[in-house]
Amino acid sequence: MSLFTPAKVGTLELPNRIVMSAMTRSRAPEVGVPAELTARYYAQRATAGLIVTGSVNISPEATGYLWTEGLDTPEQVAGWQQVGAAVHAAGGRIVAQLIHCGRVSHTSLQPSRALPPGITDAAAGAEVFALADDGTPGMVAASAPRALTTGEVEATVGDFVQAARNARGAGLDGVEIQGGNGFLVEQFLSAANTRSDRYGRGPVFLLEVVEAIAAALPGFPLGVKLTPGGVINGTVPPAGWREVFLRLLGELDNRDVAFVTLADQAAVGAPGGYDPEFAARARQAFGRTLVLGGGYSGESADEALRAGRADLISFGRPFVANPDLAARIRTGTPLAEPDPTTFYGGGAEGYTDYPTARAHPGGDSAPVG
């Protein structure tokens, strides 16, 4: 098996095993509506076997970063419809990554400048991209949250379902729940979860979300992204996290989850993360499509697939500067390096203006049409 062996994920047929990993690019200044440019950006990358969008807020309260897209208003859904249509016209497949940031947020991003919703009232100790007191955008300390009531957590499960419905309504090909990187789902899974209601048992929230989406949208491809062992956005893994995550993977295997993405935090320079032994046990615990990501090259991805360690490999940063990443890997064409200063915010620069390489090594570059 290689990166170019076709694969099936739920009902989706992928021509190759290259996944474009979720990457927030913060180019939606208009109240969370994906820009026209965003349709172009994803369509340029449609030769990926599967595209996962950058995190999409399931509700206004779910927002944790400035200029990120949502999926609840009619305008946002219409924007995603354009994105989906552009990717499909270019021959690709695209699933929306659904996020609730929980306490990793700031009052300037919340409706009526309310305190961000948290699992408890303990602050994340993280920084988010928001408006400072003087109204200028920049990195600011996440605001102390207020603890969600049990009823509000139940309503949040409903918001995930509605966002998944909206993704399907927009013609997208599935959803991936953001279960990692210190956001709400992982806050429930973490050492910070000291709740005394049923959501105090770490995996309950995620399992309810998964069950509710599977019940509402049978057969709609559903994935979960996890970052086991990672310490990011101020969220520390629970004691005995290996066993906790392995049990969780077994629970996800018993439900209608088409794929699980495991991202290695160490690859992006964050502390913590998992080791190869954990990944091997995760492979045993979850029997459907396993996607591994974090720091892969074409060669190391092929090696992981040949060794049976994963079914698909996700690539994040390599997709930023290489819209034709699949062709470059196939032809051994050197990869372009992305400019991190244009990762977040701005317009076309560093977003849709990276050229493709011609299909022969060392050939001329051509701008993407």
Ligand SMILES: Cc1cc2nc3c(=O)[nH]c(=O)nc-3n(C[C@H](O)[C@H](O)[C@H](O)COP(=O)(O)O)c2cc1C
């Ligand atoms: C600019 C940027 C934005 C990212 N945004 C997200 C995101 O919205 N959701 C997510 O799950 N991961 C996000 N990530 C993490 C990537 O999906 C991926 O797991 C990570 O970059 C490791 O893969 P790589 O080494 O191939 O880049 C982001 C990474 C980058 C570089």
